[in-house]
């Protein structure tokens with residue numbers, strides 16, 4: 001019975017493999033034939049077209065270039081990162097540029113460098129263009145130019161793609177891009193990294209009287225003694241408010257939801273402390289204020305006041321702007337008639353209405369949306385519900401839904417982790433671009449996802465190293481995780497997989513999951529709403545590690561890959577479905593997770609539980625003893641001592657262990673047999689035995 005099933009399984013995977021192989025060969029043939037040439041119609045052909053030379057497009061270009069692929073980056077402006085030539089309007093980036101960390105580890109340092117892109121050049125870092133913690137916006141295009149030049153990336157500037165359509169032939173699909181001169185580019189794979197350029201607007205009566213963030217004056221003098229109403233409570237709104245706090249007479253901010261502080265939500269897209277001076281002036285009652293109301297229900301009306309003159313004697317050019325509500329207006333359906341009567345103003349109905357006084361200016365700062373209009377029907381990805389329709393909907397591996405071969409990168413790909421992780425920001429999407437590139441390498445070139453084969457006895461140390469330094473899972477918490485494929489005496493360590501795509505792990509990565517199961521390591525914040533600066537905000541006791549509130553590693557052990565269905569029904573707020581076993585490593589104030597008792601030992605015990613084996617490290621003497629007394633000595637002895645490897649317990653080494661105070665006093669000089677011979681006395685209270693993760697730095 002079981003033999004038949006086995007065989008069926010083999011046959012199936014053989015067929016699947018054969019199909020994959022065929023696709024791969026066909027694709028390789030095609031890309032070989034059509035590789036970057038210009039045909040007689042003047043059409044350019046490429047395997048990969050990257051649309052946009054911003055941070056996401058250039059990050060992908062680097063990976064394509066490194067892999068030796070046929071690609072081109074198409075950019076409508078004359079230089080890279082043109083968004084940053086204009087935005088943020090007040091010219092200060094809020095992505096932190098932390099140059100000093102006290103560490104030399106490049107990987108670790110990327111945890112605190114939010115602007116650099118990934119490359120193999122150790123000095124191709126943002127710090128070369130700015131030393132400021134919140135750098136000037138102009139530094140960013142400068143950095144990108146440097147990135148393009150030093151990595152010799154192929155970028156074509158001044159190509160404004162206005163139309164994208166897809167054509168499907170019998171065997172394959174390709175994308176055809178048309179630029180402003182009607183030149184065409186044909187691409188087998190299209191990587192859309194256009195960013196977000198279209199200002200987000202809300203329609204209400206009088207919305208045409210409102211100025212937009214994209215075109216307001218950034219000179220504070222222009223706001224002198226003016227009453228200003230800002231629509232929106234995100235970073236662009238607060239940045240605008242902050243710049244005029246000293247010149248405006250009052251600043252009010254209005255949007256439908258209360259302000260969300262990044263340091264409370266752990267979401268960097270929420271209001272950052274660098275922009276929040278207005279909150280002080282609100283709470284200290286200094287003529288600033290925050291109000292909530294749905295913007296669809298407001299009316300902005302202009303009312304010219306008769307006979308009013310400005311202090312300098314000139315006649316007032318423009319009337320005051322009054323805010324009222326739709327329900328108070330009489331001709332509700334005529335948005336063009338701005339003039340309102342006194343009875344239509346809210347102050348007439350509610351005498352203490354907060355916004356009863358008129359404003360000199362109303363400014364809209366509601367963020368940006370993806371430009372869907374570049375796509376023809378045949379190539380347009382649908383709008384994601386997740387981000388209020390502002391972003392395209394993509395699969396867990398960033399391929400457009402209904403548009404195979406079209407991938408979305410960068411800010412526009414944020415619908416997968418909207419308001420959850422860092423995928424909408426440079427320090428997050430630089431890693432997702434790398435993950436997407438690995439998907440491409442496997443699908444189109446047959447290269448399996450990069451992995452490391454480890455003896456299982458080294459797994460603990462690897463996990464400790466990764467949680468101590470890895471920047472990808474740290475920045476893209478809950479989205480990118482290391483997948484460990486257990487294989488008995490060894491395991492396959494796959495870094496930074498897209499955890500939402502876990503059900504498709506095998507087809508995306510090319511790695512099989514064995515009957516030993518798998519472990520996924522992700523970083524997570526706690527989900528409880530707590531007083532983030534109050535007492536008891538941090539958990540320090542490892543036995544309550546699951547109650548950690550700050551970022552900490554969590555390990556999920558599965559016997560088989562979770563299915564798409566299980567993924568959909570996962571508990572709310574969880575990045576993954578309920579596993580066979582779960583382990584939280586208690587949050588750490590220094591984010592180093594190297595405490596022998598609080599981090600290392602509980603992790604080892606968890607791994608031992610999943611792998612069903614002893615993962616401790618032993619001296620040769622103990623292995624010798626175990627080899628004589630056990631049918632299956634510990635794995636460490638099997639892979640080391642019994643293979644004639646490992647450290648014999650010589651006197652010199654033992655003396656140093658002794659001098660370091662790591663041996664129990666009464667056993668010191670003579671030593672004892674068994675695992676106890678290296679039993680550090682400080683582990684005794686926890687009933688611990690030797691831990692292979694102990695850092696004995698001699």
Ligand SMILES: *[C@@H]1O[C@H](CO)[C@@H](O)[C@H](O)[C@H]1NC(C)=O
Pocket residue numbers: 161162163197198199371373374
């Ligand atoms: C959006 O795309 C259309 C079509 O290519 C273009 O005309 C328009 O300028 C774009 N909008 C922005 C804000 O870039």
